[in-house]
Amino acid sequence: MKRFLEDLDNLVKNTNDMAALVLSMVERSVYSLENVDRDVANSVVEDYSQVDYLDGVIEEDALRILMLYQPMVSDMRVVAVILKVITYMERIGKYSYNIAKGALFLADRGLKHAYRHVTDMGHIAIDMVRMVVETALDKDLSHFDTISDKDQEMDFLRNKVISSSVDYMTKDPGCIDVCTYFISISKFYERIGDHACKSAEKLTYMINGKRVTYN
Amino acid sequence: MIIVNNVIDIEKLNLWYGDNQALIDVSMPVERNKVTALIGPSGCGKSTLLRSINRMNDLIDNCKIEGNMMFNGEDIYDSKTDVIKVRKKIGMIFQKPNPFPMSIRDNITYGPKIHGVTDRNELEKIVEDSLKGAALWEEVKDRLDKSAMTLSGGQQQRLCIARTLSVSPEVILMDEPTSALDPIATSKIEDLMIELVKKYTVVIVTHNMQQAARISDRTGFMYLGELVEFDDTEKIFEKPSMELTDRYISGRFG
Numbered sequence: 001m002k003r004f005l006e007d008l009d010n011l012v013k014n015t016n017d018m019a020a021l022v023l024s025m026v027e028r029s030v031y032s033l034e035n036v037d038r039d040v041a042n043s044v045v046e047d048y049s050q051v052d053y054l055d056g057v058i059e060e061d062a063l064r065i066l067m068l069y070q071p072m073v074s075d076m077r078v079v080a081v082i083l084k085v086i087t088y089m090e091r092i093g094k095y096s097y098n099i100a101k102g103a104l105f106l107a108d109r110g111l112k113h114a115y116r117h118v119t120d121m122g123h124i125a126i127d128m129v130r131m132v133v134e135t136a137l138d139k140d141l142s143h144f145d146t147i148s149d150k151d152q153e154m155d156f157l158r159n160k161v162i163s164s165s166v167d168y169m170t171k172d173p174g175c176i177d178v179c180t181y182f183i184s185i186s187k188f189y190e191r192i193g194d195h196a197c198k199s200a201e202k203l204t205y206m207i208n209g210k211r212v213t214y215n
Numbered sequence: 216m217i218i219v220n221n222v223i224d225i226e227k228l229n230l231w232y233g234d235n236q237a238l239i240d241v242s243m244p245v246e247r248n249k250v251t252a253l254i255g256p257s258g259c260g261k262s263t264l265l266r267s268i269n270r271m272n273d274l275i276d277n278c279k280i281e282g283n284m285m286f287n288g289e290d291i292y293d294s295k296t297d298v299i300k301v302r303k304k305i306g307m308i309f310q311k312p313n314p315f316p317m318s319i320r321d322n323i324t325y326g327p328k329i330h331g332v333t334d335r336n337e338l339e340k341i342v343e344d345s346l347k348g349a350a351l352w353e354e355v356k357d358r359l360d361k362s363a364m365t366l367s368g369g370q371q372q373r374l375c376i377a378r379t380l381s382v383s384p385e386v387i388l389m390d391e392p393t394s395a396l397d398p399i400a401t402s403k404i405e406d407l408m409i410e411l412v413k414k415y416t417v418v419i420v421t422h423n424m425q426q427a428a429r430i431s432d433r434t435g436f437m438y439l440g441e442l443v444e445f446d447d448t449e450k451i452f453e454k455p456s457m458e459l460t461d462r463y464i465s466g467r468f469g
């Protein structure tokens with residue numbers, strides 16, 4: 001029993017660490033866009049391999065716990081939810097990586113700052129991922145009270161980015177490559193928001209056993 | 216109108232062994248054609264509760280019982296109740312297989328003979344039906360006159376189940392029926408239980424949480440003589456209402 005509790009604690013701790021790293025990557029991706037900062041963008045690109053590594057290690061540890069201890073009730077929910085959430089976190093890390101790559105491209109093109117609606121989306125993404133990270137730590141589900149609203153705001157901004165980008169591209173074909181990047185980045189933030197919502201649903205199940213939908 | 220399909224209704228059952236109260240205000244339904252599992256740490260009263268369902272506790276000195284144990288609407292503890300009839304209708308399987316030291320056939324016919332069946336053909340049919348019902352027929356049909364003691368542990372346990380079936384019970388009580396068996400024999404008994412509930416009602420006491428989760432429809436968690444929680448098995452093992460249940464099933468105590 002002692003070993004099981006230690007293994008389970010380690011699993012939870014590693015997952016929280018991974019989520020904290022992913023949150024930091026989302027934050028840095030937004031900063032690198034707002035400030036066209038190559039160093040920060042590069043740090044996000046570099047950190048992805050760590051996220052990928054943690055995804056594999058945590059999955060292995062979780063499967064080993066299932067095999068050795070067959071956890072039940074609340075422990076079963078913890079392990080099952082961790083197996084799902086690390087996948088969402090890995091995806092969020094990968095999108096942050098793609099956004100940072102985009103920031104590097106925009107820097108190459110001599111842009112001074114990114115289109116505001118795109119960085120607004122980034123800030124919402126930060127809020128949403130932070131809700132997940134904080135709830136995982138303090139188990140307070142009230143963090144999710146506004147996550148659905150945030151997700152809708154995200155969709156609204158995404159449509160704005162697309163329509164504005166199409167306008168710009170129609171008026172000035174010279175900005176097609178930049179606008180295409182903005183459209184892609186807005187897509188990545190929208191996906192980050194979706195993965196944060198799915199993580200929130202799983203965490204709710206982990207904490208109170210109830211299945212809910214956030215979107 | 217709520218249709219109640221309970222074979223047994225336990226109502227506010229209190230049981231004492233001398234001064235020691237082993238069951239405290241236990242109320243629990245046992246639904247027909249369902250597997251009901253009782254879990255809880257050693258000494259929590261689950262075997263006592265199981266044994267009180269067919270009045271096995273009558274055999275213990277200083278055992279006092281209050282409350283109702285309704286079987287098809289009649290109180291098992293009523294003074295007019297025929298105990299032999301109760302035990303015929305509510306059979307029991309124990310932890311350690313306990314076949315009689317006689318042939319496989321005689322193990323099965325022993326009960327029916329006591330209850331007055333003498334016709335040879337009828338007895339042969341009971342032997343075949345009971346052994347088939349216990350998923351043992353194919354393994355022993357060619358050696359019915361061999362001693363039951365030549366069977367393996369898992370086969371002996373299935374023979375005991377067949378012996379219970381031979382007197383056409385309604386309810387089968389099982390007190391840790393697989394804890395003395397290897398994983399393959401255990402899995403055969405579990406498969407058998409799933410078959411048995413199509414015709415009978417099963418109440419099982421088990422220390423194996425995964426087993427309770429796999430085979431039962433309803434689960435009761437007992438602690439210190441009280442039924443702490445009783446609910447659908449899925450709920451008990453996924454999200455029990457009581458913190459105590461969660462702590463016990465997850466192995467935090469007990």
